[in-house]
Amino acid sequence: MIQNKSTQGILLMVAAVALLTLMSVLVKVIGPDYHPTQITFVRNLIAMAVILPFIYRAGGLAIMKTRRPGLHLTRSLAGTAGNILYFFAFQYMTVGDVVVISQAVPLFVTILAVLFLGEQVGVRRWLSILVGFAGVIIAINPAGNFTAISLIAVLATGCWATTLLLMRRLGTTESPYAVAFYFMLIGSIITACFQPWVWRTPSPDIMLLLLGIGISGALGQILMTTALKLAKASVVSPFSYTGILWAVGFDLIIWNVIPAWTTVLGAVIISASGLYIFHRESIARAISDEDREGKTNAEQKGR
Numbered sequence: 001m002i003q004n005k006s007t008q009g010i011l012l013m014v015a016a017v018a019l020l021t022l023m024s025v026l027v028k029v030i031g032p033d034y035h036p037t038q039i040t041f042v043r044n045l046i047a048m049a050v051i052l053p054f055i056y057r058a059g060g061l062a063i064m065k066t067r068r069p070g071l072h073l074t075r076s077l078a079g080t081a082g083n084i085l086y087f088f089a090f091q092y093m094t095v096g097d098v099v100v101i102s103q104a105v106p107l108f109v110t111i112l113a114v115l116f117l118g119e120q121v122g123v124r125r126w127l128s129i130l131v132g133f134a135g136v137i138i139a140i141n142p143a144g145n146f147t148a149i150s151l152i153a154v155l156a157t158g159c160w161a162t163t164l165l166l167m168r169r170l171g172t173t174e175s176p177y178a179v180a181f182y183f184m185l186i187g188s189i190i191t192a193c194f195q196p197w198v199w200r201t202p203s204p205d206i207m208l209l210l211l212g213i214g215i216s217g218a219l220g221q222i223l224m225t226t227a228l229k230l231a232k233a234s235v236v237s238p239f240s241y242t243g244i245l246w247a248v249g250f251d252l253i254i255w256n257v258i259p260a261w262t263t264v265l266g267a268v269i270i271s272a273s274g275l276y277i278f279h280r281e282s283i284a285r286a287i288s289d290e291d292r293e294g295k296t297n298a299e300q301k302g303r
Contacts, residue, residue: 009231012223013239019220021099021246025254026213027090030206035198036087039213040080041191042202046214047221048184054222055177063175066182075166075179076186082159083187089153096259099247100139100267101153103240106274107132108161110281116165125280132273139266176225180218238278241271 027039055063066072089098107129113119140150163183170179202210227236244267251257259267 006231006235009227009229009236010239012227012230013236014242016220016223016227017240017243018246019216019223021095021243021250023213023216023220024086024090024095024098024247025250026209026216027087028095029254030091030209030213032091034200034202034206036084036091037191037194037198038200039087039210040083041188041195042210043083043214043217044184044188044191046211047218048181048188050215050218051177051181051184051222055181058175058177064178064181066178067173068170071166071170072174072179072182073186075163075170076183077190078159078166079163079183080187080190082156082163084191085152085156085159089149089156092147092149093153094247094251094255094257094259096244096247096251096257097139097150097263098153099243100259100263100270101136101150102157102160103244103267103270103274104132104136104154104157105161105164106237106277107136107270108158109164110277112161112165122280122284125277128273128276128280132270132277135266135269135273137266138262138269141260141262141266176229180221180225184218232282238275241274244271 023043027036030039086098086102110119110121110125110129114121136154140154167179230236248259251259
């Protein structure tokens with residue numbers, strides 16, 4: 001049995017990313033015959049059912065209390081929009097192409113943190129962000145096989161970055177299970193409003209795929225949350241980039257698709273940029289913690 005919590009966190013993060021990539025693969029297998037809003041609706045319902053036993057085991061209704069219903073609603077709106085846009089992109093693009101673009105989430109998070117949370121970002125991180133977005137441009141290949149769907153994937157990435165930024169704030173007061181459950185619940189209510197216009201009764205085969213989407217999505221979120229509890233974000237977050245390897249592997253095995261050189265180059269640039277941002281943020285956080293500890297010690301000496 002693995003005793004080191006950092007190692008456990010890394011392995012759980014890799015498993016979580018694999019499950020979330022599998023969810024995307026199943027969306028693509030279903031194809032464009034089913035509206036992404038319907039897929040999101042069913043996925044949320046199934047995911048809620050999967051999460052309920054974990055909530056019961058963690059403390060039941062006691063952990064569901066919230067002091068930030070408005071923040072849950074905002075996060076759910078952004079996350080639901082991101083899911084729908086991503087599912088739409090997966091229906092028309094290769095899994096690898098969409099996943100590569102989605103790796104730009106840390107770039108968007110950093111920019112949004114500056115705009116809305118007033119966080120300070122140095123010159124080196126700004127340069128890294130610019131380099132990362134250059135990687136995004138290369139990955140969507142505007143001079144070659146560019147399609148408007150690529151911009152949908154970029155917009156979805158922006159939506160998910162917004163949800164992650166809001167999760168930072170929710171995580172200070174809310175249970176991870178409560179955050180996940182309210183996201184699924186509100187997302188189900190939002191997407192249910194559109195079902196009279198988009199619903200198509202799934203065949204048994206499609207229902208199995210939808211069940212797989214809900215289960216893999218829910219378990220992926222739970223494993224990722226657990227990974228972040230076991231180890232520092234700076235340790236496990238870089239392993240989210242293994243999603244590129246999973247996506248390329250699925251594309252190759254299922255659809256016999258080899259990624260274009262622009263996708264590979266873009267992936268390398270985006271990943272390098274994101275890893276550098278993780279590195280700089282961990283340094284900035286360590287300095288901030290030292291300053292806070294120094295102030296606390298000084299206050300104690302002054303008493």
